[in-house]
Amino acid sequence: MANHPIRIAVDAMGGDYAPQDIVEGALQGARVHGVEVLLVGQPDRIEVELKKHDTQGVTYRVVPASEVIEMGESPATGLRKKKDASIIVTAKCVKDGEAQGMVAAGSTGAAMGAATLYVGRIPGVERPAIGVLLPSPSTPCLLIDAGANADCTPEMLVQFAVMGNIYMANVHQVAKPRVGLLNIGEEDGKGNVFAHQAFEALEKDGRFAFAGNVEGRDLFNGGADVAVTDGFTGNVALKSAEGVMKMFSTVLKREMKRSLLTLAGGALLKPAFDSAKKLVDPEEVGGSLLFGIKGVCVISHGGSHALGVQNAIRVAKEAIVADVLGKISDQIREGIEIHEHVSETI
Amino acid sequence: MANHPIRIAVDAMGGDYAPQDIVEGALQGARVHGVEVLLVGQPDRIEVELKKHDTQGVTYRVVPASEVIEMGESPATGLRKKKDASIIVTAKCVKDGEAQGMVAAGSTGAAMGAATLYVGRIPGVERPAIGVLLPSPSTPCLLIDAGANADCTPEMLVQFAVMGNIYMANVHQVAKPRVGLLNIGEEDGKGNVFAHQAFEALEKDGRFAFAGNVEGRDLFNGGADVAVTDGFTGNVALKSAEGVMKMFSTVLKREMKRSLLTLAGGALLKPAFDSAKKLVDPEEVGGSLLFGIKGVCVISHGGSHALGVQNAIRVAKEAIVADVLGKISDQIREGIEIHEHVSETI
Numbered sequence: 291m292a293n294h295p296i297r298i299a300v301d302a303m304g305g306d307y308a309p310q311d312i313v314e315g316a317l318q319g320a321r322v323h324g325v326e327v328l329l330v331g332q333p334d335r336i337e338v339e340l341k342k343h344d345t346q347g348v349t350y351r352v353v354p355a356s357e358v359i360e361m362g363e364s365p366a367t368g369l370r371k372k373k374d375a376s377i378i379v380t381a382k383c384v385k386d387g388e389a390q391g392m393v394a395a396g397s398t399g400a401a402m403g404a405a406t407l408y409v410g411r412i413p414g415v416e417r418p419a420i421g422v423l424l425p426s427p428s429t430p431c432l433l434i435d436a437g438a439n440a441d442c443t444p445e446m447l448v449q450f451a452v453m454g455n456i457y458m459a460n461v462h463q464v465a466k467p468r469v470g471l472l473n474i475g476e477e478d479g480k481g482n483v484f485a486h487q488a489f490e491a492l493e494k495d496g497r498f499a500f501a502g503n504v505e506g507r508d509l510f511n512g513g514a515d516v517a518v519t520d521g522f523t524g525n526v527a528l529k530s531a532e533g534v535m536k537m538f539s540t541v542l543k544r545e546m547k548r549s550l551l552t553l554a555g556g557a558l559l560k561p562a563f564d565s566a567k568k569l570v571d572p573e574e575v576g577g578s579l580l581f582g583i584k585g586v587c588v589i590s591h592g593g594s595h596a597l598g599v600q601n602a603i604r605v606a607k608e609a610i611v612a613d614v615l616g617k618i619s620d621q622i623r624e625g626i627e628i629h630e631h632v633s634e635t636i
Numbered sequence: 637m638a639n640h641p642i643r644i645a646v647d648a649m650g651g652d653y654a655p656q657d658i659v660e661g662a663l664q665g666a667r668v669h670g671v672e673v674l675l676v677g678q679p680d681r682i683e684v685e686l687k688k689h690d691t692q693g694v695t696y697r698v699v700p701a702s703e704v705i706e707m708g709e710s711p712a713t714g715l716r717k718k719k720d721a722s723i724i725v726t727a728k729c730v731k732d733g734e735a736q737g738m739v740a741a742g743s744t745g746a747a748m749g750a751a752t753l754y755v756g757r758i759p760g761v762e763r764p765a766i767g768v769l770l771p772s773p774s775t776p777c778l779l780i781d782a783g784a785n786a787d788c789t790p791e792m793l794v795q796f797a798v799m800g801n802i803y804m805a806n807v808h809q810v811a812k813p814r815v816g817l818l819n820i821g822e823e824d825g826k827g828n829v830f831a832h833q834a835f836e837a838l839e840k841d842g843r844f845a846f847a848g849n850v851e852g853r854d855l856f857n858g859g860a861d862v863a864v865t866d867g868f869t870g871n872v873a874l875k876s877a878e879g880v881m882k883m884f885s886t887v888l889k890r891e892m893k894r895s896l897l898t899l900a901g902g903a904l905l906k907p908a909f910d911s912a913k914k915l916v917d918p919e920e921v922g923g924s925l926l927f928g929i930k931g932v933c934v935i936s937h938g939g940s941h942a943l944g945v946q947n948a949i950r951v952a953k954e955a956i957v958a959d960v961l962g963k964i965s966d967q968i969r970e971g972i973e974i975h976e977h978v979s980e981t982i
Contacts, residue, residue: 437820485868527872530852
């Protein structure tokens with residue numbers, strides 16, 4: 291390991307609090323998780339941030355990139371016009387083997403585009419997918435696809451299942467992940483036409499333990515280890531859950547302020563709140579993984595602070611150490627070979 | 637009004653706590669909301685419950701039905717084999733004009749089936765849809781369809797929009813309801829193929845104020861007054877939101893028990909919690925409406941207690957008083973006439 295340090299490229303310019311929080315988080319991540327970080331972006335702005343921190347014992351390098359794709363910008367246009375954008379240079383670090391993984395907190399569309407265009411797909415993977423780890427009182431559930439592909443085929447869901455299964459087994463040490471299909475009822479035969487087709491395709495595949503249909507509530511109650519779905523449904527599920535939590539927190543804060551007793555109660559309860567909120571806090575989760583890319587790609591929340599970036603580096607490191615990509619490559623190839631073999635036999 | 641009392645038929649045998657909680661809630665609802673209730677079910681079992689309560693001043697009648705479709709039973713089989721099922725007799729009360737509305741807390745599938753088969757659709761309505769009122773810190777949002785139709789056409793979503801718009805304008809007094817399409821981004825052009833088609837159809841229709849795309853989080857932040865979607869996406873959104881709330885509450889309770897101080901905090905905070913939880917409590921909401929049926933049909937949670945049934949009667953009464961059905965009939969007919977006119981012109 292000493293001769294082959296883990297290197298993670300960080301888009302230092304992406305995100306609401308870039309570059310200050312990104313640089314700070316990257317340095318913390320490098321220190322805490324013992325990895326080397328490549329800070330990609332405008333050198334003068336990064337240097338200003340570096341001076342604010344004690345960097346002794348931290349291995350880092352500044353990789354210059356003169357342009358930035360902004361949050362509001364069209365990712366497609368940005369990627370086409372700004373060839374020296376920090377997110378492109380970050381992806382190129384992975385492509386050229388200078389880093390095994392990348393972390394990006396800027397535009398999700400730009401990060402997905404740069405990773406797909408410059409790092410490239412794992413051979414055989416039809417479409418990369420976003421996997422988000424959802425909290426539960428017991429074991430977390432990986433929701434995949436959480437928004438990369440609005441329209442999917444049943445075969446794409448099978449690949450999402452293969453990739454999610456490998457991740458949960460190898461990074462989260464789930465012995466035999468239960469892979470469920472996100473649906474509107476648990477019984478076989480539930481759902482729309484697409485869900486029926488996906489169910490059949492998932493059931494036929496032998497590379498993971500298909501646990502049948504799961505419902506929206508099972509995403510958060512330990513009812514499945516992996517929940518596969520198309521990116522439209524997955525994104526709506528994720529944002530609905532975020533929305534209701536925010537609504538409840540807003541209303542609770544308002545109600546809390548109605549009396550001194552409830553205010554005191556809120557103060558006493560703070561440690562419990564903080565523990566519970568840790569579970570749903572994007573800063574703690576660190577980021578989502580873009581599965582299916584020939585390099586580990588972690589996409590953090592646009593509003594990430596230093597802690598979020600530090601944890602994103604943890605997420606990237608875990609996937610690199612567990613060789614998630616190598617294992618995905620093998621199983622995707624296996625699927626294609628079986629498919630070709632079956633085709634030849636017929 | 638005195639000569640034409642509002643009569644609501646209640647399936648007294650449907651739900652986890654039937655008949656005891658259903659009868660109690662129906663009597664409370666009749667008293668509090670000044671309506672007459674028809675208690676449909678096995679007379680001997682209903683009579684036992686009636687004896688437990690003071691029924692003076694409450695107008696009610698027992699309507700006999702010998703059979704019950706159980707929660708676990710296939711709704712289709714139940715409806716076919718049990719012709720004297722309480723849910724069928726309840727629907728027949730509406731069909732025959734004995735009641736203007738019905739309340740059911742048993743199997744949702746059986747209630748939808750009985751309402752569709754026996755009460756029937758409003759002429760021109762392609763498919764009935766479930767509308768659920770979602771809480772927000774400001775104004776609630778009606779999510780329609782929340783699960784009746786797994787596969788939808790864009791035209792069905794237009795009808796859901798028409799029906800939801802009338803409901804929010806007339807029952808919840810929203811001056812000009814903002815009708816949004818549930819999607820995975822706010823910008824025009826976002827989403828899957830179906831969302832693009834639905835967007836176009838909704839934009840073209842002039843019977844409501846189309847507000848463009850809304851996201852999962854907008855369901856709970858006052859971002860729209862009506863959110864239309866297919867029943868698959870709507871159901872996943874609803875259950876994901878329920879799931880994350882339950883998860884958070886479980887974790888918070890666990891964390892609260894870790895120390896005496898946090899326990900004390902929890903006790904002091906209880907009034908604020910209770911107020912906030914009221915917003916998301918199905919008992920307070922009362923039930924969902926099945927839109928597109930020639931009678932008001934309120935479907936309550938299977939786990940409804942007396943308060944839930946009482947509030948379901950409120951929901952039914954509100955829709956009856958506001959003549960939601962008459963207004964929906966008119967606008968659906970209008971849509972068909974415009975469509976026919978356009979067809980003739982072309």
